Amino acid sequence: xxxxxxxxxxxxxxxxxxxxxxxxxxxxxxxxxxxxxxxxxxxxxxxxxxxxxxxxxxxxxxxxxxxxxxxxxxxxxxxxxxxxxxxxxxxxxxxxxxxxxxxxxxxxxxxxxxxxxxxxxxxxxxxxxxxxxxxxxxxxxxxxxxxxxxxxxxxxxxxxxxxxxxxxxxxxxxxxxxxxxxxxxxxxxxxxxxxxxxxxxxxxxxxx
Numbered sequence: 001x002x003x004x005x006x007x008x009x010x011x012x013x014x015x016x017x018x019x020x021x022x023x024x025x026x027x028x029x030x031x032x033x034x035x036x037x038x039x040x041x042x043x044x045x046x047x048x049x050x051x052x053x054x055x056x057x058x059x060x061x062x063x064x065x066x067x068x069x070x071x072x073x074x075x076x077x078x079x080x081x082x083x084x085x086x087x088x089x090x091x092x093x094x095x096x097x098x099x100x101x102x103x104x105x106x107x108x109x110x111x112x113x114x115x116x117x118x119x120x121x122x123x124x125x126x127x128x129x130x131x132x133x134x135x136x137x138x139x140x141x142x143x144x145x146x147x148x149x150x151x152x153x154x155x156x157x158x159x160x161x162x163x164x165x166x167x168x169x170x171x172x173x174x175x176x177x178x179x180x181x182x183x184x185x186x187x188x189x190x191x192x193x194x195x196x197x198x199x200x201x202x203x204x205x206x207x208x
Contacts, residue, residue: 028134
């Protein structure tokens with residue numbers, strides 16, 4: 001769970017770097033060229049397949065751990081609740097993860113599936129014809145309800161990362177009194193900055 005989570009955290013950072021190309025005022029050229037590279041480079045495609053596998057693995061392990069924990073508690077639950085000492089995010093990782101899973105299904109259907117099998121218009125840059133994925137994204141982000149859903153899911157992602165980032169290091173035994181403050185700071189910063197920037201993209205495109 002920790003290893004797959006850390007890999008997905010790295011993926012989020014790379015994915016954000018690409019998505020920020022959407023904010024360039026170039027009619028979508030930077031994003032379309034980036035998307036063409038990401039979908040045609042053999043190495044990147046191989047890593048993508050690994051990423052899909054790790055997403056599914058992360059989800060499977062989460063469900064397995066949830067069932068195991070429920071079986072261990074039994075029907076009566078614990079005599080003493082740890083709610084006061086645990087964070088809101090840690091107590092609701094299952095709910096947050098479910099929201100993110102629903103978002104992933106919608107996201108894959110609207111963008112990934114469209115990219116592979118949809119009738120997407122093309123654009124030409126320096127004599128090279130590419131799929132105009134920028135137009136697909138732009139048409140999605142002019143819909144207020146879609147932007148609101150995206151932002152809400154990014155809030156869920158933020159809370160999920162708030163607990164998951166530092167928890168992964170602890171699970172792997174990489175926590176230490178000397179380094180824990182740094183790990184906690186980086187984890188909290190990542191949990192705030194990355195989802196916020198993801199959420200900023202549809203908001204900016206909607207108002208523009």
